[in-house]
Amino acid sequence: MNIIVCIKQIIDTAIPVRLYKIDPAINRVIVQKDFNLIVSDYDRNAMEAALQIKDKQGGKVTVLSLGAKSAFDAIRECVAMGADEGILLNDPTFDDANIFATAYTLSQAIKKIGPFDLILCGRQEGDWDAGQVGTGIAAFLDIPVATAAASIECKDGKIEVQRVVSDGRDIVELSLPALVTVSNEIGSPRYPVLKRVMAAKKKEVPVRTAQDIGVDPNMIGPAAVRTKIVNLSVSVQEAKCEYVTGETPEQAGVNLAVKLKAGKLI
Amino acid sequence: MSNNTIKVKVSRYNPEIDKEGKLVEYTLEKEPGMRILGALKAINAQGANIAYRYGCEEWECGSCAIHVNGMPMLVCKTEIQDGMVLKPLPDLPVNRDLIVDRTKYFKKQDELYQKPEKLTGQELTFENQEKMWKSITCMECGICLAACPILHTTGKSYDYSGPEYMVQLHRLDSDNRRQKNALQTSVKEGIWECTACKYCEESCPQRVPILQDIIDLRGKIMEDQSTLVPETIRTLNTNLVRYSNAYGKQKSERSAWADGLDVPLIKDGEKELLLFVGDAEAYNKRDQATAQAFVKILKQAKVSFGILGDEEANAGDPALKTGESGLFEELAGINIANFKKFNVKKIVALSPHDYQTIKNEYPKLDGKFEVVHYTQMLDELIQCGKIKLSKKLNMKVTYQDPCFLGRYNGVYDAPRNVLKAIPGLTLVEIANPKEQTQCCGGGGGGNWLDVRAGERLGERRVGQAVATGAAILAVGCSFCVAMFEDAVKTKGYEEKFAVKQIAELVAEAM
Numbered sequence: 001m002n003i004i005v006c007i008k009q010i011i012d013t014a015i016p017v018r019l020y021k022i023d024p025a026i027n028r029v030i031v032q033k034d035f036n037l038i039v040s041d042y043d044r045n046a047m048e049a050a051l052q053i054k055d056k057q058g059g060k061v062t063v064l065s066l067g068a069k070s071a072f073d074a075i076r077e078c079v080a081m082g083a084d085e086g087i088l089l090n091d092p093t094f095d096d097a098n099i100f101a102t103a104y105t106l107s108q109a110i111k112k113i114g115p116f117d118l119i120l121c122g123r124q125e126g127d128w129d130a131g132q133v134g135t136g137i138a139a140f141l142d143i144p145v146a147t148a149a150a151s152i153e154c155k156d157g158k159i160e161v162q163r164v165v166s167d168g169r170d171i172v173e174l175s176l177p178a179l180v181t182v183s184n185e186i187g188s189p190r191y192p193v194l195k196r197v198m199a200a201k202k203k204e205v206p207v208r209t210a211q212d213i214g215v216d217p218n219m220i221g222p223a224a225v226r227t228k229i230v231n232l233s234v235s236v237q238e239a240k241c242e243y244v245t246g247e248t249p250e251q252a253g254v255n256l257a258v259k260l261k262a263g264k265l266i
Numbered sequence: 267m268s269n270n271t272i273k274v275k276v277s278r279y280n281p282e283i284d285k286e287g288k289l290v291e292y293t294l295e296k297e298p299g300m301r302i303l304g305a306l307k308a309i310n311a312q313g314a315n316i317a318y319r320y321g322c323e324e325w326e327c328g329s330c331a332i333h334v335n336g337m338p339m340l341v342c343k344t345e346i347q348d349g350m351v352l353k354p355l356p357d358l359p360v361n362r363d364l365i366v367d368r369t370k371y372f373k374k375q376d377e378l379y380q381k382p383e384k385l386t387g388q389e390l391t392f393e394n395q396e397k398m399w400k401s402i403t404c405m406e407c408g409i410c411l412a413a414c415p416i417l418h419t420t421g422k423s424y425d426y427s428g429p430e431y432m433v434q435l436h437r438l439d440s441d442n443r444r445q446k447n448a449l450q451t452s453v454k455e456g457i458w459e460c461t462a463c464k465y466c467e468e469s470c471p472q473r474v475p476i477l478q479d480i481i482d483l484r485g486k487i488m489e490d491q492s493t494l495v496p497e498t499i500r501t502l503n504t505n506l507v508r509y510s511n512a513y514g515k516q517k518s519e520r521s522a523w524a525d526g527l528d529v530p531l532i533k534d535g536e537k538e539l540l541l542f543v544g545d546a547e548a549y550n551k552r553d554q555a556t557a558q559a560f561v562k563i564l565k566q567a568k569v570s571f572g573i574l575g576d577e578e579a580n581a582g583d584p585a586l587k588t589g590e591s592g593l594f595e596e597l598a599g600i601n602i603a604n605f606k607k608f609n610v611k612k613i614v615a616l617s618p619h620d621y622q623t624i625k626n627e628y629p630k631l632d633g634k635f636e637v638v639h640y641t642q643m644l645d646e647l648i649q650c651g652k653i654k655l656s657k658k659l660n661m662k663v664t665y666q667d668p669c670f671l672g673r674y675n676g677v678y679d680a681p682r683n684v685l686k687a688i689p690g691l692t693l694v695e696i697a698n699p700k701e702q703t704q705c706c707g708g709g710g711g712g713n714w715l716d717v718r719a720g721e722r723l724g725e726r727r728v729g730q731a732v733a734t735g736a737a738i739l740a741v742g743c744s745f746c747v748a749m750f751e752d753a754v755k756t757k758g759y760e761e762k763f764a765v766k767q768i769a770e771l772v773a774e775a776m
C-alpha cells in the first residue's frame with residue numbers, strides 16, 4: 001500500500017508557556033534560539049499508524065511536510081522511525097501559510113507525488129489544535145475522509161476505521177484512495193534509536209518549490225487568507241489554594257462539596 | 267579445641283516429621299582450603315546424615331547450589347568459614363535438609379528453550395558463536411534466580427521470570443540455526459522489569475555476563491521492535507534525546523536548584539572539583555534538597571568547586587541500561603567534551619548511577635576522569651577535619667547500600683564512616699547489607715516503569731528497615747529516595763519513619 005503521511009514541525013509543546021514571547025505587531029510567537037522543534041505529537045501517531053499498516057502488508061511510506069528548512073530534521077526523524085521517503089515543501093511564497101493555503105499546497109504536492117492509496121495526518125496540530133488541514137486536503141483531492149482514527153484496518157481494497165467519538169467508537173468503511181486523521185488511541189509512536197536518527201541524517205530529502213508543484217498564486221499567501229488572528233497573548237496562570245476544613249473528616253468532605261457546588265464546579 | 271575447630275549451622279528438615287526446617291549446629295575440624303562440600307562430608311562422617319546434593323565437585327554441573335549466610339552459592343566452590351549458616355535455596359519446595367525441588371526451574375527452561383522448533387538449515391556463524399559462548403557456560407544452577415530480588419516479592423507486582431531465562435533467550439536470539447522470536451518471548455517473560463541491580467551476575471559461579479545479556483536483548487528490542495518497549499521507557503529516551511535529561515524539563519532550567527546559593531560555574535575559572543549534580547538533584551524538588559545540602563557542606567569545608575550548570579547532560583545510565591547505547595554515547599560525549607573543555611581534574615557525583623557511569627563507562631569512550639561518590643568525599647572531609655560535626659542527632663539510623671555504589675563498585679565503608687561520625691547517631695545494620703543489598707527498584711529504568719498491585723521492591727526493603735527499630739533510612743541515591751519514600755507512604759510508616767540522604771543528615775549535624 002502506498003501511504004503518504006503529512007507532518008508538521010512545531011515548537012516543543014513541553015516548553016512551559018511562561019517562557020513564550022509574542023511579537024504583538026504581527027501576532028506571532030517568537031521562536032527562541034533554545035526552543036526545541038519537534039514533530040507534532042498526533043503526526044507521530046499518524047506515522048505509527050502508517051508503519052503498523054506497512055508492517056502488516058508491506059508498501060511504501062512517504063513523509064510530506066510544508067515548512068522551513070528546519071523541518072528537514074522532522075522528516076528525517078520520521079525516516080528513522082521507518083518511512084521510506086521524505087519530501088519538504090519550501091518556498092518563500094509558502095511562508096505564513098494559513099490553514100486553507102497549507103491544505104491546498106499539500107494537496108497539490110500529493111497530486112505531483114503520483115498514485116497513492118492512503119493519506120494519513122494527525123487529528124490536529126500540537127500547536128494550534130485547529131484540526132482542519134487533513135479534511136482540507138481531502139476536500140481539495142475530492143477523496144473520502146475519516147477523522148480521529150483509533151484504528152485502521154485494511155479489508156479487501158478498502159479500509160475500516162474506528163473513529164474516536166464522545167460516546168464510544170464510530171466504525172466507518174472507506175474506499176481507497178482515502179484520507180484518515182489519526183488520534184493517539186492508535187498507539188504510542190515507535191522510538192527511533194539514535195543510531196537510526198544519525199543514519200537518517202544522510203538521507204536525501206528533496207525540496208519542492210511552488211513552481212515544482214504548480215500552485216495557483218491566488219490560493220496561497222495574503223490573497224487566500226480565510227482566517228485572521230485578532231489577538232495573541234501569553235495566558236497568565238494563577239493558582240489560589242484554600243484548605244477546606246471541618247471538625248471531622250466527614251464534615252470536611254461535606255464542606256468541600258458545598259463549596260464546589262456553590263462554585264458551580266459539581 | 268584446636269584453632270581449626272569451626273562451628274556451622276545447617277538447616278534440617280524431614281517432611282515426614284517436621285513442620286518446618288530448624289537450624290542445627292555442628293562442630294568440625296577445618297582442613298586448609300576446605301570447601302562447604304568437604305565440611306558437609308565431614309559432618310556426615312560424624313553420623314549427622316544431612317541430605318545434600320552434589321555432582322561434579324568442580325563447579326561445572328550446578329547441582330549443589332544452596333543459601334550460605336543468605337547468599338546463593340555452590341558448596342563445591344565456596345570455602346567453609348566458622349559461623350556459616352547453610353540453608354536450602356529460597357522459595358522452592360524442600361525435599362529434605364538442603365535439597366530443593368527445582369522442577370519449576372527446569373520446566374520453564376524447557377518451555378523457553380527446548381521446545382520443538384524449526385531449524386533454518388544454516389550453520390552457526392563464528393560471530394554468533396562468540397556472542398553465545400558465555401551464555402552457553404550457564405549450568406542452570408538457579409543461583410541467579412535465588413539472588414534476583416524481584417523473584418522474592420509477593421503478589422503479582424512484577425511479571426519477570428528471572429535472569430537465567432534471559433541468558434537462555436539471549437543465547438537463542440544469537441543462534442542463527444534456529445527460527446525463533448526470542449525478543450518477543452523476552453518481553454513476555456518480563457525483560458523490562460530487571461532493575462540492573464547486578465545481584466545475579468555477581469552471584470553467578472560461571473561469571474556469565476547476565477546483566478549484559480539482558481541489556482543486549484533490550485538493545486535489540488529498542489532497535490528493531492520498539493513498540494515492545496514500555497511506553498514510559500520510550501518517553502524516557504525521547505526526553506533524553508530532546509532535553510538531555512530524563513524528566514523532559516528544559517535545559518535552560520537545569521541549574522534553577524542553585525538559585526540564590528551562589529554556586530560557582532566551572533566555566534568561570536578553574537576549580538579543584540566538579541560537582542556533577544545529576545538529573546534528579548537538578549530537577550526534582552525533593553532531590554534538589556540533597557544538592558543544596560551538599561553545596562552547604564562543600565562551602566563550609568571551603569572546597570573550591572564548580573558545576574557545569576545548564577551544560578550538564580544526563581550521565582547516560584538510563585539510556586545504557588535500557589539498551590539505547592547510541593544515545594548513551596551521545597550523552598557521554600556531551601559530558602566528556604565539557605570535562606575536557608573545562609580542564610576538570612576531579613569529579614564528585616551525587617548519584618551512584620552517575621558515579622558508576624563516569625567511573626567505569628566513560629573510559630571506554632576515551633574519557634578517563636577521577637570521580638568519587640559524594641559519601642566518599644564526605645568521609646574524606648570528616649577524616650581530615652574539614653567538616654566539624656557539632657550538633658547531636660539522637661537517632662537510630664539504618665543504611666541502604668545502593669547497588670551502583672556497593673555491589674558495582676565495592677564502596678561499603680565510606681557511607682558508614684560518615685554516619686558513625688555524626689554525634690549521637692546510632693547506626694544499625696539492616697538485613698541483607700553490603701554484598702547482599704536488596705535493590706530499591708529504581709535502577710535499570712525501573713524508576714520510570716508503571717507499577718502494579720502487589721509488593722514492590724521498595725516496600726520489601728523499607729519493611730526490613732523498619733524492622734531494625736531505626737527511625738531513619740539513610741540513603742546515598744536519589745532513586746532510593748524516590749522508591750523508599752513511596753514505600754513509606756504506601757505502607758503507612760509516615761509518622762514513625764523517614765528516608766534521608768546522608769548529605770542531609772550531615773548538613774543537619776553541622
